[in-house]
Amino acid sequence: MTAPDDSLHLTATDLRMATFRLARRLRSVRAADSMSDGQLAVLADLRMYGRRTISTLAERERVAAPSMTNTINGLEEQGYVVRTPDEDDRRRVQVDITDAGSDIVVETIRQRDVLLADMLAELDFTEDELTTLREASILMRRVTDR
Amino acid sequence: MTAPDDSLHLTATDLRMATFRLARRLRSVRAADSMSDGQLAVLADLRMYGRRTISTLAERERVAAPSMTNTINGLEEQGYVVRTPDEDDRRRVQVDITDAGSDIVVETIRQRDVLLADMLAELDFTEDELTTLREASILMRRVTDR
DNA sequence: TATTGTTATACTCTATAACTATA
DNA sequence: TATAGTTATAGAGTATAACAATA
Numbered sequence: 001m002t003a004p005d006d007s008l009h010l011t012a013t014d015l016r017m018a019t020f021r022l023a024r025r026l027r028s029v030r031a032a033d034s035m036s037d038g039q040l041a042v043l044a045d046l047r048m049y050g051r052r053t054i055s056t057l058a059e060r061e062r063v064a065a066p067s068m069t070n071t072i073n074g075l076e077e078q079g080y081v082v083r084t085p086d087e088d089d090r091r092r093v094q095v096d097i098t099d100a101g102s103d104i105v106v107e108t109i110r111q112r113d114v115l116l117a118d119m120l121a122e123l124d125f126t127e128d129e130l131t132t133l134r135e136a137s138i139l140m141r142r143v144t145d146r
Numbered sequence: 147m148t149a150p151d152d153s154l155h156l157t158a159t160d161l162r163m164a165t166f167r168l169a170r171r172l173r174s175v176r177a178a179d180s181m182s183d184g185q186l187a188v189l190a191d192l193r194m195y196g197r198r199t200i201s202t203l204a205e206r207e208r209v210a211a212p213s214m215t216n217t218i219n220g221l222e223e224q225g226y227v228v229r230t231p232d233e234d235d236r237r238r239v240q241v242d243i244t245d246a247g248s249d250i251v252v253e254t255i256r257q258r259d260v261l262l263a264d265m266l267a268e269l270d271f272t273e274d275e276l277t278t279l280r281e282a283s284i285l286m287r288r289v290t291d292r
Numbered sequence: 293t294a295t296t297g298t299t300a301t302a303c304t305c306t307a308t309a310a311c312t313a314t315a
Numbered sequence: 316t317a318t319a320g321t322t323a324t325a326g327a328g329t330a331t332a333a334c335a336a337t338a
Contacts, residue, residue: 011276012262014283016172016255021290023169026162038305055319067306069321074304091314091319109162116158119289129285130157136282137160139275143265144167184328200297213329215298220327237296237337295338303330311322 015140029112032104034078038063038071040108043080046097047105051084053092080104161286175258178250180224184209184217186254189226192243193251197230199238226250 027037035043042057052060058068072095075081080101086092097105120130173183181189188203198206204214218241221227226247232238243251266276 007273007276008263008266009259011280011283012259012266013255014280015168016258016262018283018286018290019165019168019172022161022165022286025290026165036305053319054321063305064307065320066308066322070305086319089315089319093320109159112162113155113158116162116289117154120154120158123288125285127153130153132278132281133157133285134160135278137157137164139271139279140164140168142269143262144164144171146265146269182328201295209328210330211297212299212331216328232296235296235338239297293338296336297334298336299334300332301330304328306327307325309323309325312320313318314320315316315318 019140026112026116029108029115032078032108035080035104035108036071036074038067039075039080040105042068042071042075043097043101043105044109046081046095047102051094051096053086053094057095075101165286172258172262175254175261178224178254181226181250182217182220184213185221185226186251188214188217188221189243189247189251190255192227192241193248197240197242199232199240203241221247 038061041061045057045060046052054068054072055065057072058065061068061071063071072081072083076083078100079098081095081097084094084096086094120133125133184207187207191203191206192198200214200218201211203218204211207214207217209217218227218229222229224246225244227241227243230240230242232240266279271279
């Protein structure tokens with residue numbers, strides 16, 4: 001049996017390499033060519049959690065506030081978000097996703113899932129192997145959500 | 147039991163989300179602040195597979211040739227790679243990684259593995275769970291190497 | 293003629309600093 | 316005074332087009 005510490009580091013190395021490669025491959029899929037990774041990440045956040053202010057979005061995406069202003073400008077021009085002035089604190093601007101924005105997120109997710117499902121199907125993975133991947137996904141989520 | 151097609155798509159969705167989140171977290175770790183993701187990817191390739199021409203590197207990293215010239219310029223200025231004219235075909239330039247370049251790659255990989263191993267250790271994963279992650283890593287590699 | 297690499301130039305995304313409006 | 320957002324400006328990183336050297 002492998003010593004616990006070795007096992008940890010071997011697992012970390014394997015998982016790191018596998019994760020980077022798969023992420024890189026999947027990230028190349030986008031429903032709208034005109035949308036950047038940063039714009040898509042903001043749309044996905046808005047779709048999942050609802051309206052946000054510019055500064056909250058900047059903090060969540062770990063970019064500077066002017067960068068988020070720029071990102072939101074691009075999304076607004078494409079009709080994927082709308083700005084609404086905050087009534088209670090008129091310094092604030094609330095950003096909401098539009099139906100078109102939501103559609104783009106759903107479609108991008110769908111295309112990525114289809115690509116990955118096709119890749120899995122092509123390799124004729126067994127039910128046991130798919131179960132391993134699902135269980136690993138849950139463990140990976142525990143790592144990032146921690 | 148889940149129907150095969152559902153199982154495929156559920157697995158794809160779970161794995162996609164888990165992969166993106168983990169990759170994003172790990173990518174924030176770099177041994178040298180002055181190095182970009184693109185530069186690091188080239189160094190890692192050179193360390194693993196040895197000398198490459200500019201156009202081969204451009205093709206492998208899926209960027210345009212002038213972009214790779216720019217990337218190699220940056221790495222050369224920092225002393226992480228050297229250009230060597232090809233004797234047989236004097237249009238070509240061979241790029242080799244230096245010891246300093248190799249050290250940076252090793253150190254970045256080490257820091258990322260330590261971070262991930264620490265994250266795994268903190269969650270007290272069992273040997274069975276670590277085994278699941280290692281098996282999943284192998285399956286993920288089969289997907290991207292296919 | 294075709295290929296390899298570089299230079300010239302422009303566009304996108306990001307940042308910091310300075311500014312406006314509001315609290 | 317402090318905060319939310321924007322504008323001005325600059326620095327990476329990427330792309331296409333045009334060019335020089337070589338095959």
